[in-house]
Amino acid sequence: MGKRKVLVVDDEIEFLELLRLRLEANNYDVVTALDGDDAVAKVKKEKPDAVLLDILMPGMDGLEVLRRIRQEDNKLPVFMLTAFSSKERVKLANEFNASGFILKTSDLQKEIANITRALEKHQANDI
C-alpha cells in the first residue's frame, strides 16, 4: 500500500511543521493549510486520505471547516486537534461526525499510531 496523504490544518505554523516531521516519519505524505478557507480548498484539490484539523483558529474555525467538509464528504476521516479538551467542543464536533480528538499536549507518536490503525480499519471497511 502506498503512502497515505494527510492534510494538517493549524494556524500555528511552528506546530504544523513539527507535526509534519512526525507524520513523515510515520510514512505519511503531508499537505498543510494555515486557515479554514485554504483547508476547504485543499480537501477538494488534494483529496487527502485524512485530515488533522485544529479547532481554534482565527477566521473560519475548525468546527466550521468540519461542517463544510461534511457537506461534501461524510466519510473522510477528520481528527480534531485541540490544545485542551472542552466537553462542549467535543460534543459539537461529535455532532458533525468527527473521527477523533487529539490533545496537542499528549503523546503524539501514540496518537498517530492510533490514527494509522483507525485508517487501516476505515479502508478495510470501504473495500
Added chain:
Amino acid sequence: MKEYEKNEEEIKRLRERIAAFEKSESEHKKIEEALKESEQRFRVIFDYANDGMLLTDIKSKKIYTANKTICQMLGYSLEELKKIDVNDMHPSHSNIAEARNIPVKRKDGTVFYADIKCSIPVILGGRTCVICIFRDITTQKKIDELKDEFIGTVSHELRSPLSIIKEGISLVLDEIPGKINEKQSKILKTAKSNVDRLARIINDLLDISKIESGGLKIKKEALDIISMMKQVVSSFKLAIKDKRLALKVDLPEKEIIVHVDPDMITQVISNLVDNAIRFTEKGHVEVSVKDREALIECSVSDTGIGISRDNLPKLFSKFQQFGRIAGLGRRGTGLGLSIVKGIIDLHGGKVGVESELGKGTKVTFILPKK
C-alpha cells in the same frame, strides 16, 4: 376650716394637677419625638441600604413595606409593590432562610439573580412578617464569567506553546531528525517530564478556578462505579509495580449503577490513588467500594507516611503540601485534594480522611447514587 381656705386648697390641688398633666404631656411629646426620630433613623438606613429589603406578611404573601433599593431593583413603586403577590416575583419566598443565586422577576418581566436572606418571623401590628434582604449579584456573576473566560483564554495561550515545546523535545528524543546519545536523551527526558508537569498544573488550576467560581457544570451519566474503579486502578498498575507495592482491591462482584459525571469521578479516584502511591514507600495501596443503599462509599487507603494531626484540617485547602519529599519522583502542586473536595461537593457527597503518622492514610468519599 373657713370656706375660702377650702377654695384655696382646691385651687392648689388643681394647679398641681395641671402642672402634672403639662409635665406628662411634654414627656409624651418627647417620647413621640424620640420615636419619630428613631423611625426616621431606621427609615433612612432602610431606604439607603445597598441591599433591597422587603417586609412581607407570611400569611397573605403581601408586602407590608419595602425600601427604595428594592423598588429600584424591581422597577415597582412602593404602592405597586404593596399590591403584588411575592410569589409573582420569585417562588417559595417565605420558606427560605438563606438562598443563593435565585432568579427574581422585575416589573418588566426581565430577570436578575440575587442572594436572599430572610429573618425569623416578627409580629408587626398583629401580622406575622419576615424581612427579606435581596443582594443583586449581577455584577458578581459578570465578574465570575469574565474570570472564567480569562482563565480559559490564558490556559489556551499557555498550552499552545507548551505543545510545541513538548513535541519539539519528543521529536528529538524519538530520533526523528537524527541519532542522539545517552546524555542528550537523559537531559531531554527531564525537560519533557517537566513540560508534562507544567501541563498538569495548568489543567489543575483551570479546574480549581472553575470549581470555585461555580463554572464547572456536572453532566451526570448512569455508569457502573465498580468498572470505573477497576479502570482507574489499572492505569496505575505500572506505578504500583515500580514502587514494589501491593495492590488490594475490595470490590463487590455485582455492578453498582450511580449517576455521576464520569470525567470528574475518574479524576477524583485518580487523584486519590496517585497520592496513595506517591506517599507510600512500602506495603500496599487498597481501593474499596461499599454499597450503602442510596449511597455509595468508596475509599483509597495506603500504608504510607501518613499525615499528622496538625495537618489534617488543612488537607483539602489549596496548595497545601506536607509530605514533600526532596529528590526524585513526581512533584505535586497541592491542588489534587482541593479538586477532589470541590467535585464531591458538587455531587452532593462528602469526603473525609483518617490518617496516622507513619502508619498510613485512608480517604473515603460518599456519593448519592442518584
